[in-house]
Amino acid sequence: MSAESDSPDTEARPSIKHRLKAWWDGYELEGETVERTAAEASEREKIIINDGPPTVKGWSLSRQQSVVTLFGEGMTRCIPDEVKENLTQPLGINKKLSVAEIGSGLGGFARWVSNEYNAYVTGYDPDQILQDAAIEMTKMAGRSRKVNFFHCDLEKFNPKERSADVVYASEALFPVKNKAGCFAAIYKMLKPSGQFMMSDYMLEGIAQDAPELKDWRSAEPVGAHPIDVQETRNLLTSKGFEVSIAENITAPYKANVLRAFADYAARTGNGEKSGHLHEWILKEGELWMRRIKLMEAGHLKVFRIYARKPVDIR
Numbered sequence: 001m002s003a004e005s006d007s008p009d010t011e012a013r014p015s016i017k018h019r020l021k022a023w024w025d026g027y028e029l030e031g032e033t034v035e036r037t038a039a040e041a042s043e044r045e046k047i048i049i050n051d052g053p054p055t056v057k058g059w060s061l062s063r064q065q066s067v068v069t070l071f072g073e074g075m076t077r078c079i080p081d082e083v084k085e086n087l088t089q090p091l092g093i094n095k096k097l098s099v100a101e102i103g104s105g106l107g108g109f110a111r112w113v114s115n116e117y118n119a120y121v122t123g124y125d126p127d128q129i130l131q132d133a134a135i136e137m138t139k140m141a142g143r144s145r146k147v148n149f150f151h152c153d154l155e156k157f158n159p160k161e162r163s164a165d166v167v168y169a170s171e172a173l174f175p176v177k178n179k180a181g182c183f184a185a186i187y188k189m190l191k192p193s194g195q196f197m198m199s200d201y202m203l204e205g206i207a208q209d210a211p212e213l214k215d216w217r218s219a220e221p222v223g224a225h226p227i228d229v230q231e232t233r234n235l236l237t238s239k240g241f242e243v244s245i246a247e248n249i250t251a252p253y254k255a256n257v258l259r260a261f262a263d264y265a266a267r268t269g270n271g272e273k274s275g276h277l278h279e280w281i282l283k284e285g286e287l288w289m290r291r292i293k294l295m296e297a298g299h300l301k302v303f304r305i306y307a308r309k310p311v312d313i314r
């Protein structure tokens with residue numbers, strides 16, 4: 001674990017958890033004291049009031065708070081720590097490797113990788129609001145030196161060539177139409193023998209334009225363009241990757257999502273207050289239950305794919 005996590009030599013400072021919670025709630029922390037000015041409190045309340053009715057369109061402050069309540073610090077998707085480990089441990093990440101995350105959201109996964117492996121991580125996300133929040137949360141967590149973020153258009157992804165040893169993405173590419181171009185860009189950004197690990201919503205045995213998918217696709221906040229798992233493998237191979245793993249992880253993925261919502265229900269049942277966020281979490285639940293329903297029907301699946309860029313032999 002990183003030395004920047006809470007430890008005896010940082011006892012005089014509030015923990016990362018407390019600093020992040022204070023930032024969400026509009027506080028400023030100095031030493032062990034908590035100060036909140038009337039102006040800060042008023043401004044925070046205005047933001048919450050102006051969020052309007054609960055929605056999964058866009059990333060208002062209330063929606064950001066609701067997904068973090070469900071999925072953990074800095075997480076916009078359901079990726080528990082054991083899933084993070086399954087995605088990253090096979091990659092042999094260490095402090096000497098340059099790591100990039102596609103679809104970094106609020107930066108929770110990127111900060112976890114940096115903490116866990118003492119690594120430098122660069123996050124890319126197409127949503128400017130999430131990027132701005134990720135930068136602030138990373139600053140509050142004391143990780144800005146090792147974790148940074150860039151705004152990008154994944155339909156026209158153009159990262160620096162040979163800038164990463166490892167790239168990973170978790171449920172970030174299914175909204176992308178131009179998957180061929182995105183995979184080509186990832187291939188170029190990897191150094192020779194670089195590794196790419198992804199998990200995503202994919203199809204198997206069902207057409208992209210199948211009527212069973214129509215309502216779900218139209219209800220996804222940023223669109224949905226899943227493709228067949230074999231087509232994904234073929235696209236990666238056509239761009240130069242060597243693909244060695246394509247694992248169906250639908251069952252554990254579904255179980256993790258259901259567990260997250262059950263845990264929230266248990267916490268509120270035990271007296272935890274969610275205030276105005278409760279309605280936002282219910283709206284988020286509708287989004288996730290549509291996905292789960294398709295998985296249960298066998299129309300939508302989640303696959304984990306591992307690919308490697310071959311060594312450059314000249």
